[in-house]
Amino acid sequence: MRYTSISEELEVTKFKKRVEREFEGYFEKNGFNLIEPRIFQKYDMYVRSNFRQDSSRTVKVLSGNSRIYILRPDITTNILGEIFSKWDGEPPLKVYYNSKIYLNRPDGKILENYQMGIESLGEDVFKADQEIVHMGTRLMGTLGRPVILELGSSKYLDGLFKELDLDQDEESEIRDLISKKNRYGLRIRLKELELEGTVLDHIFELQGDMREVIQRANSHPMNSEMREAIDELESLMEGSSSRYSSGEIKFDLSMLPDLDYYDGIIFKGYCLGVPNKILSGGRYDRLTEEFGLRVPAIGFMIDLDLVTRIRMEEER
């Protein structure tokens, strides 16, 4: 029995290409230019600047003179390297990409996956936050199903942890419990650490309707970093509230970033009935420092295969 035919596969590809063109057109209309990342990266350079990543997952290639290269394992750091070698922070730069990445899978096969996304570099923080979140919401809106954009800020918990006297293991344990929304587990652990009476007791109340979350957060003490997180989210809300129906955006201050270089707003896009996130992104000014120049930077990635699947289901 054959489960797919080549003609069906070509139909899917055709459909996907249409969605791709539509999204690329939207990016270009908003002033974003296509950037083509290099496929080969120097292995030793990669290891030096990505010491936290597991380099065994990268796919290695030997060049003619026996130097080791890797096939690009991600796009953002790849294009940042390219950009920062030729750009000194001005004027603001807006790019989009739509290319494949390559990684070794645990079963020994090589994973090749398309990644599509945008990056805004050097632009004013508030302005860029609004633009990027707005664009993410717009793309999600093309799915034709109820969607939710979950918004938080890595600065809130980062700021909070600076107030607490925890060693690294304890902090990562607490972060892990928060990331599982494990309220009772968190409570027990906090009690053991004699850490009751902080905002952590109420961390899971700080999610839901935008206005309510801001209100509740304001009733707890905050240091300057936490304050910044709330201010940034609040201004985002004011700039956007007229544009979205209230159900579309939810705040979640207990949200933890997927990548540890995020420092500022972070967000994930979900679609009703689809168990994985469609879109994810955030601010990563800190990462740009590693390329020699700290500039405001924010972007997101969208899962085009998932988008294609949902839109095909909706349009048939």
Next chain:
Amino acid sequence: MMDNITIAIAKGRLGERGLELFKNTDMEIVREENSRKLVFKDAKGKTTYIFVKPSDVVTYVEKGVADLGIVGKDVILEENKDVYEIMDLDYGKCRFAIAGFKDRLSDKKNDVLRIASKYPQYVQSIFENRDQRIEIIKLNGSVELAPLIGLSDVIVDIVETGNTLRDNGLEILEDLDQISARLIVNKVSYRFKYDVIQKIERILGGE
């Protein structure tokens, strides 16, 4: 679709007890005795219960075909999937433990410690950062037998009273994670069905 909810229940004692907590609420279901049906709906048709093998509950929830699941922490630890774990239902309490014959365990540091268990992934995670080479022998039942017949040096299993271990001459060498029934949620459902999920948390005894 937003207020419809599907709950995966682990077949067996643990799931049955979870189901009892919904009695006398508008989410209650009536089942004929000895029914072999696997899918039930409540009177309003808004809540669907599906009965699956405990180890599959976590998969159903992660893949989003069920919004919520009631399952033991042992299964959650073994499956290690990307789901929220929002409630301790506070029953079905027991713990993971390493058990064996104390007197027969000389220093195994330089030797491979053979561990029989129904929970190979969990054993792997426990020994990951220990300076001890191990071999995991995956069994599907009667794990206590393994050290008796020389199949393994120790076992990792769930222990409630410890009677089975004692009857077989084994003793607990080390206590590991505490186990009880838990309520798990799919990450996307958590956002879309936040209000219904909070209602269910209250029904199940949460705040």
